[in-house]
Amino acid sequence: MKRIPQRTxxxxxxxxxxxxxxxxxxxxxxxxxxxxxxxxxxDVQIRKDVSRFGRVGTPRIGYEIEELNRTFKDYLLQxxxxxxxxxGVGNLGTAILKYPGFSKNRINIVAxxxxxxxxVNKNINGVKVYSVDKAPRIIKRIKADLGIIAVPENAxxxxxxxxxxxxxxxxxxxxxxxxxxxxxxxxxxIDFSLEFLSLLCNIQHRK
Amino acid sequence: MKRIPQRTxxxxxxxxxxxxxxxxxxxxxxxxxxxxxxxxxxDVQIRKDVSRFGRVGTPRIGYEIEELNRTFKDYLLQxxxxxxxxxGVGNLGTAILKYPGFSKNRINIVAxxxxxxxxVNKNINGVKVYSVDKAPRIIKRIKADLGIIAVPENAxxxxxxxxxxxxxxxxxxxxxxxxxxxxxxxxxxIDFSLEFLSLLCNIQHRK
DNA sequence: TACTGTGAAACGGTTCACAGCC
DNA sequence: GGCTGTGAACCGTTTCACAGTA
Numbered sequence: 067m068k069r070i071p072q073r074t075x076x077x078x079x080x081x082x083x084x085x086x087x088x089x090x091x092x093x094x095x096x097x098x099x100x101x102x103x104x105x106x107x108x109d110v111q112i113r114k115d116v117s118r119f120g121r122v123g124t125p126r127i128g129y130e131i132e133e134l135n136r137t138f139k140d141y142l143l144q145x146x147x148x149x150x151x152x153x154g155v156g157n158l159g160t161a162i163l164k165y166p167g168f169s170k171n172r173i174n175i176v177a178x179x180x181x182x183x184x185x186v187n188k189n190i191n192g193v194k195v196y197s198v199d200k201a202p203r204i205i206k207r208i209k210a211d212l213g214i215i216a217v218p219e220n221a222x223x224x225x226x227x228x229x230x231x232x233x234x235x236x237x238x239x240x241x242x243x244x245x246x247x248x249x250x251x252x253x254x255x256i257d258f259s260l261e262f263l264s265l266l267c268n269i270q271h272r273k
Numbered sequence: 274m275k276r277i278p279q280r281t282x283x284x285x286x287x288x289x290x291x292x293x294x295x296x297x298x299x300x301x302x303x304x305x306x307x308x309x310x311x312x313x314x315x316d317v318q319i320r321k322d323v324s325r326f327g328r329v330g331t332p333r334i335g336y337e338i339e340e341l342n343r344t345f346k347d348y349l350l351q352x353x354x355x356x357x358x359x360x361g362v363g364n365l366g367t368a369i370l371k372y373p374g375f376s377k378n379r380i381n382i383v384a385x386x387x388x389x390x391x392x393v394n395k396n397i398n399g400v401k402v403y404s405v406d407k408a409p410r411i412i413k414r415i416k417a418d419l420g421i422i423a424v425p426e427n428a429x430x431x432x433x434x435x436x437x438x439x440x441x442x443x444x445x446x447x448x449x450x451x452x453x454x455x456x457x458x459x460x461x462x463i464d465f466s467l468e469f470l471s472l473l474c475n476i477q478h479r480k
Numbered sequence: 481t482a483c484t485g486t487g488a489a490a491c492g493g494t495t496c497a498c499a500g501c502c
Numbered sequence: 503g504g505c506t507g508t509g510a511a512c513c514g515t516t517t518c519a520c521a522g523t524a
Contacts, residue, residue, distance in 0.1 A: 069478060070478060071515080072475055073398070074515090074516090075471060075474045075475070075478070076467070079467045079470055079471060079474075080467070083449065083450070083464070083467065084451060087450070096469045099483080101481090103453075104451055104453070105451050106451065106453075108516080108517080110496090110517065111516070111518080113484060113485060113486085113514090114485085114486080115519095116517085117484085117486075121470075122484080123483080123484055123485085123524075124483080124523090125482075125483045125522075125523045126481080126482055126483045126484085126523075126524050127482090127484090127524080128482095128483070128484085129323070138284060140498065141366070142470075143470065143474075144477065146474055148469065148472050149291075157367065158368045158369045158372065160368070161364040161367070161368035162465070164364045165362065165365065165423075165465055167426075167449045167464075167465060167466045168465070168469075170466075171466040171469075171470060173466060173469050173470070180500085184317075185498090193489085203432055211476075212469060218373075219374075234470055235476050236473060236475075236476045238472060242290065242374045243290070243294070244287065244290075244291060244313065246310075246313075252472060252476050254468060254473055256463065257290070258369070258372055258374060258375070259374045259375060260283070260286045260287070260290065260354065261445060261463065262357065262375075262378075262380050262419060263286055263380070264279070264282060264283050264286060264357070264380060264461070265443045265461045266355055266419065266443060267282045267286075267418060268279055268443070268459055269442050269443045270351065270352075271276060271277060276519090278492075278493080280493070281493090291513090303503080305506075306504090306505080311520045314500095315495080317495065317496080318494070319497085320507060321494085321495095321506085321507085321508080324506085324507060324508075328508085329506080329507090330506055331501090331503045331505080331506080332500075332502055332506045332507085333503080333504055333506085334502080334505070335505070336506090349504095414511090
């Protein structure tokens with residue numbers, strides 16, 4: 067199959083999330099129109115996305131939910147579990163450690179790292195907190211996939227460097243600053259302030 | 274000035290964030306090339322974005338940082354402060370209440386709402402926690418701009434309905450589910466699991 | 481009739497190539 | 503030479519319009 071663009075992947079992840087809700091409700095069939103109403107994504111867009119996977123729905127009937135979900139997941143979510151490490155066990159870091167949604171998506175936070183010695187060696191929600199200087203060794207040993215930056219702004223670049231050095235190829239950066247990194251590493255920035263301001267501009271600038 | 278597309282707005286918010294860092298470091302001038310190196314956004318893109326605001330840099334020299342920053346902010350950030358209300362004072366909700374980055378962006382969380390009576394009437398980081406049924410009255414009185422959904426998945430639609438009823442026009446939804454809402458309301462979804470899975474697919478699917 | 485599936489058109493955004501300027 | 507500024511080309515995505523089907 068041809069390479070799937072990131073935009074499409076992000077939509078498909080929403081389809082998967084929705085289909086799994088429906089499966090829990092024992093639903094079996096869904097049309098592109100109904101999926102559109104639930105997700106807010108247009109029905110044509112949904113059919114285009116589905117057809118990319120070669121999947122065939124039944125005219126007049128719609129798509130078989132289980133089958134569609136399996137097709138998406140087989141293609142996108144090859145790894146059975148994702149191993150993630152967290153840097154920074156402050157308020158946000160702790161909330162992430164306790165976030166209830168990860169387990170159902172097979173996302174496992176396997177270790178946390180902290181500078182402040184008061185938190186080191188604690189155990190939060192079953193995750194051990196280590197001193198930052200142990201990070202490279204531990205990350206290589208457990209072969210983590212992704213890393214999370216949840217440290218204060220002024221420490222984020224330093225922490226990012228350690229993550230790159232440890233061989234992580236993907237980073238989710240919650241700190242409100244641009245970090246530099248080699249181009250074989252992929253970074254996703256989530257800056258809460260920017261999300262709010264973006265939404266606000268969005269509202270104000272629509273006539 | 275013509276309507277500015279959302280993509281551009283999101284980039285400009287990053288420019289503002291960066292320029293303010295530079296101002297703190299007493300820098301005065303910056304070229305599109307250097308701004309590109311910091312932010313990861315291409316230099317041509319930056320010049321295109323800047324030119325949309327009619328701003329003129331000096332060839333050979335670059336842009337005057339203070340001036341550029343002011344131009345962006347004057348256009349985008351008209352409100353002096355943004356009033357936000359929070360629904361759900363669990364782990365994530367509490368982390369948001371204590372998030373240190375909001376104040377410098379003039380984002381104020383002005384009230385929080387919780388179902389569980391154990392938390393009602395508490396005060397977290399200077400923000401009063403009210404019972405959910407008080408929400409419509411309080412939100413209208415204080416004229417809040419945006420609302421945050423940080424309640425468990427199964428309560429998110431119910432809470433969203435209350436927010437719409439209270440007149441909020443923008444919602445940041447941290448719950449991992451699609452919510453339905455009238456089209457005069459703008460919603461921004463932040464689903465942590467999806468962000469991680471998206472990043473992972475991104476890494477795996479690049480050749 | 482009520483749906484899926486899809487080529488073609490329209491749209492929007494990014495990159496290119498280069499003119500202009502100090 | 504090193505920077506800004508920008509029309510034009512390019513590219514990817516979304517929407518349109520409609521053919522196909524049970």
